[in-house]
Amino acid sequence: MLGRLFESAGRLMPGEAARLLPQARIGGPMPWVIAIMVALTVIAAAAALALDNVAENARSEIAGGITVQVVEGAPAERARQTQAALAFLETDPRVTEVHQVPQEELSQLLEPWLGAGAVDDDAMATPSLIDAQLDGEVSAQMLSSLRAEMAKVAPAAQIDAQANWLGPVFDALRSLKLLALGLVALLALTAAAAVWLAARTALGSNRDTIEVIHHLGGTDGQIAAIFQRSVGIDAVIGGVAGLLLGLAAVMVLGAQFAALGSGLVAGGGLSLGDWGLLLAVPVIALVLAMITARATVLTALRRKL
């Protein structure tokens, strides 16, 4: 009877024993920590992506845009120079589109500041405005040659690239985006630190069991796998909860910004690819948590015999 017993037990199969220590869990607040990290990361990443979209949209809209202002006090002279400037732009081969901002639109724009009817008042010298689109981006060289030629036909005309006006806005957008990306990096670092700390604690409280597993021929890899699995379960639970929380916040914020109806902000909608990236956040968190747990355990075990 004994012989048969040992016979069957003697056959050793290769591969890892998944059920080595079924009850070993790191436990504690790990799922909560991961949930909060994932939620914050989703929100910060969504902000970074939205800011990127805002900047990209605005940039492509105004890339080749120039604005011509005819600043002239006398209405008749202003009208004449405006016509001359329009004629010049329409014939220039570099210009693809010319459009004079109608007086009513200008009045509407200025009304909140100057009061109704102020623009029609001859006493108020409002400049006339022309929007034009060049083929390709506006270079400084092109701008100065346009200015020189314009000065001959309409000396009161001032030409500006639209991109130049919005330069500070772009700078601000870029800073905000870098801030959001920095937050994402910090959150990832904090999550890894939390996993490291939890794994160290679990290693300490399971020291005797780990020693027994070593004596029975268990490898560092097998012991690390137990911890990895435990952290993995926590990360899946926390990741799903955090993703739902984060997506809910992003959707509420998105709806509120969309309701503003402002042209600039409307360009901040998230594309399908952006949503895909947000969905990847908990997956990346899972991988990061498991790699951290494994590295922590393997490093600690290397000091044992």
Next chain:
Amino acid sequence: MGTGAGSIVEFDNVGLRYGTDREVLSDVSFTLYPGSFYFLTGASGAGKTSMLKLLYCAQRPSRGVVRMFGNDMITLPRQRLPEVRRRIGVVFQDFRLVPHLNAFDNIALPLRIAGMSEREIAKPVADMLEWVGLDQRADAHPATLSGGEQQRVAIARAVIARPEMLVADEPTGNVDPEMAVKLLRLFEALNRLGTTVVVATHDVHLLRKVPDSLIMRLDKGRLSDPTGALRYPPRREGMPR
């Protein structure tokens, strides 16, 4: 000591000290041959557990040469220790059962570590539980088992994977004489299947129960061998096959 052809363990002038204390083992030289049954005796504190620790790779010697299964245990890289340890079954003096695993899972541990499937594990573990008389206690956790019951779980765990060498530290210290004899029969059965058995005990009655056994005596960390077993290859005639 020579090269000990066919030996599985060779100690040559081994010394062991913990930290900077005096040596607890000095000038220990012997050879263990496959299929033999050894008792290690000596007074309390003589160094029996320390010597077994060297045998189950829980310690590296402070000096001397230790060869096991052809490996130099001083230079063997630590990532190769598991493969050596899997060839050795250990009964610890303090059992070292995993507290959050029940008797069944504790006994199954070496098989799971070796990568066997649950299907393959169920039958041998159940048989082993029955053999040590604990089939009714399979679901019991160590804390709810008596000292003798824990010891039997520890023994079952040490022999379940049918190791090439069994190292047992006072394996009958907590059981009644009847159970002690029964456990000894288990070791003998394993020995007949080819396992080298090393049992540390200060129970001299036990020695007489295994007539073909060889006796190593430790005295204050030094080895003497009343049967002469350690200087020469052991007697092969009368060896259980």
